[in-house]
Amino acid sequence: MYQYYSASDFYKHKLGTKIYKLSLDAGCTCPTRDGTKGTDGCIFCSAAGSGDFAAPRILTVTQQIEAAKLLVRQKNKTGRYIAYFQNFTNTYGNPDELEAKYREALAAPDIAGISIATRPDCLESGILERIARLSSMAFVSIELGLQTANEQTALYIRRGYGNSIYDDALRRIHEACSEIHVVTHVIFGLPGETDADMLATVKHCADAGSDGIKMTVLHILRGTALAGEYEAGTFRCMGMESYFDVVSRSLELLPPRTVIHRLTGDGPKKLLIAPLWTAEKHVVHNAMLRWFDEHNVVQGRMYQNSSN
Numbered sequence: 001m002y003q004y005y006s007a008s009d010f011y012k013h014k015l016g017t018k019i020y021k022l023s024l025d026a027g028c029t030c031p032t033r034d035g036t037k038g039t040d041g042c043i044f045c046s047a048a049g050s051g052d053f054a055a056p057r058i059l060t061v062t063q064q065i066e067a068a069k070l071l072v073r074q075k076n077k078t079g080r081y082i083a084y085f086q087n088f089t090n091t092y093g094n095p096d097e098l099e100a101k102y103r104e105a106l107a108a109p110d111i112a113g114i115s116i117a118t119r120p121d122c123l124e125s126g127i128l129e130r131i132a133r134l135s136s137m138a139f140v141s142i143e144l145g146l147q148t149a150n151e152q153t154a155l156y157i158r159r160g161y162g163n164s165i166y167d168d169a170l171r172r173i174h175e176a177c178s179e180i181h182v183v184t185h186v187i188f189g190l191p192g193e194t195d196a197d198m199l200a201t202v203k204h205c206a207d208a209g210s211d212g213i214k215m216t217v218l219h220i221l222r223g224t225a226l227a228g229e230y231e232a233g234t235f236r237c238m239g240m241e242s243y244f245d246v247v248s249r250s251l252e253l254l255p256p257r258t259v260i261h262r263l264t265g266d267g268p269k270k271l272l273i274a275p276l277w278t279a280e281k282h283v284v285h286n287a288m289l290r291w292f293d294e295h296n297v298v299q300g301r302m303y304q305n306s307s308n
Contacts, residue, residue, distance in 0.1 A: 005258070007262075018080075019081065020075065022082070024064045025085075043157045083111050120161060123169050136179075140180050142183070146166050147187045150190075150193060150200070153197070166184075182210055183259075186215055188218065188247070189217045211258070216264060240287065
């Protein structure tokens with residue numbers, strides 16, 4: 001029976017308290033949108049650039065944090081927060097301005113650290129050095145969007161970089177500061193991919209040295225290029241139990257101390273076309289845990305010191 005470390009337990013061990021993440025917008029764009037590598041973004045990405053749950057970018061970082069706190073205040077009466085720069089590519093811009101926003105977030109009350117979502121091809125040495133310095137004063141995580149290790153699928157989804165760029169980014173982050181916690185995003189159910197492709201992606205993350213992983217099934221959102229292809233019937237979405245099966249087999253491929261930051265994701269309901277079984281995240285999560293229990297494949301345990 002495989003044993004994994006949950007994000008909740010990891011944060012409690014690392015930061016000593018319950019943690020909630022506050023979704024923020026640093027005002028960035030993306031090289032696949034501004035003309036550098038394209039103008040339409042990744043094929044599955046909504047107009048909000050994965051920031052559908054983030055606070056409005058017209059607010060200051062401090063104002064965004066306070067607005068986001070209100071949404072989880074009833075859930076987090078005694079814990080602290082991670083300021084999560086989620087929308088678009090949060091290392092893609094003026095390094096001075098970005099560092100100022102990171103520091104503003106860290107200076108806010110009850111903020112235990114920051115998480116910075118970005119692309120592996122947008123981690124120039126200048127911005128990485130700044131992030132490394134910040135990690136000496138607070139918890140810092142960098143989240144990298146890999147999605148797939150299949151190079152042909154990467155071209156299809158308009159990712160805009162090869163696997164070697166991801167591998168190099170992980171190496172450079174760990175060399176810059178071993179304390180930076182690196183999380184990799186992967187998507188299961190991309191058109192044309194087999195179970196073997198999905199498992200190969202997870203194996204690639206493990207071999208490259210990712211500290212944590214976020215898994216989700218592919219969501220079809222209104223207004224995306226992928227929505228048109230889905231509605232034309234060119235591919236089908238992954239079923240719930242098929243997804244659970246791939247997730248369970250993926251966990252077995254990860255090193256024992258890999259932190260599982262997400263077992264399933266949820267797209268914004270107002271945009272979600274398919275798969276509709278993902279609409280209620282807590283329902284899916286509970287169904288997954290029951291499925292794991294029935295199949296005797298996973299058991300969570302507390303994150304512990306490496307000496308234990």
